[in-house]
Amino acid sequence: MCWSATADLAAGAGVAAVGAVCVLRARRRTDLPLAALPLLLGAHQIVEARVWDTGGGTGPATVAWAVIALPLLAVWVPAGVLCAAPSHARRRLLLPLAAGVATAAALAQAMTVRPVRAEIRGHTMGYVIDLPQPELVIAGYLLATVGALLISGDRGLVLLGFLTGAGAVICWSLWELEFVSTWCACAAVVSVTLLGWVNSREAVAPQERVRQA
Template sequence: MCWSAGADAVAGAVVGGLGVACLLQVRDPRRLPLAALPLLLGLHQLVEAAVWLGTDGRIGPGAAQTARTVWALMALPLLPVLVPFGVWCATGPGARRRRIGPLLVLGCAVAVPLVVAVLRHPVTVQVRGHTLAYAVGLRWAPLWVAGYLVATVGALLLSGDRALRTLGVLVGAGAAACAVVWRLAFASTWCALAALAAVLLLGWAGGPGPAGPAEARQGAGSPGP
């Protein structure tokens, strides 16, 4: 979330461009789900540019409602599934993947009520200072938000990959910063957070995938130089 339609459009184009670069860097298919995250974040900001346009009547009510619904579906149920799934894929077989599995299940469990809330209740939005406040009619919201953060941030922190752990710390700290700044009705930090995440994943996407058990055994048994 940025502070205006123009800012969201520019940020979305930049982050989306980094997302395309991420996908082009991938050498191991297991990294594709997470490598696609920056492209998703860029598209998300472009959608929010349309939401901003709807707040002052520059697009029709139907298009504005569609933009709000698409924004909510991308932000709420999709990310808590995509992030742990992407980490689960990228981690490769072994003990760490087994640790990520429960977080993937948690993300899927959190996504179900979020999907239902978005589809059953019209998504509303209010301009508050330089931010947008969305409402989807979700009951027990703090519970689902906690599960959301545990599934996404927890998966990154447990990945065993230094870049992904750094991203997990960044996302956790960024979520807290975004909440504080949003309460002050100042410009959201989400644009900067999405850009930083995209840069981190751009460097990570081109790396080699994790060695599976068979590959590890072969490497351990191979003769030295």
């Protein structure tokens, strides 16, 4: 989410490019879901450029944006963390995954009953969705996404969790003030951090193969 269609297109292309590098450099199949996350985030921003161009509303671009941001990410992130996490951490990661599945179901049901509406608010794009018990849904979403990273047992992913949590608070505060949308900057930080994580995993993988041999 950026402050204009042009900014969203530029940021989305850059984030997607980082995602392509992440996928190409990933050496473990279990790392691919997280390595591909920047591709999804980049596509998300490019979709929002279309939302800007159409002036908001409830059209297909708004629906696509909401599907990616809400139910899809709520499951994608904890599932990706579970795949990549060390074996000793996987049992505890079932909790954020379950929270993600339940949250995604609630969000999908809400989106089915009432359409999501996008509204241009100054230099930000606001999305309106009627949620039953919104505080519970938000808590489940944060547990599934940020929480999964923080309890992953992987140093790089824990760092990503702290950066994502702090970035979300800052971006949400600026967005609420309708000053400027900086979610695209948060997506860029997440993507670059994931690239560093993928590179560190690439360096460890050959050592593990030597020990196994």
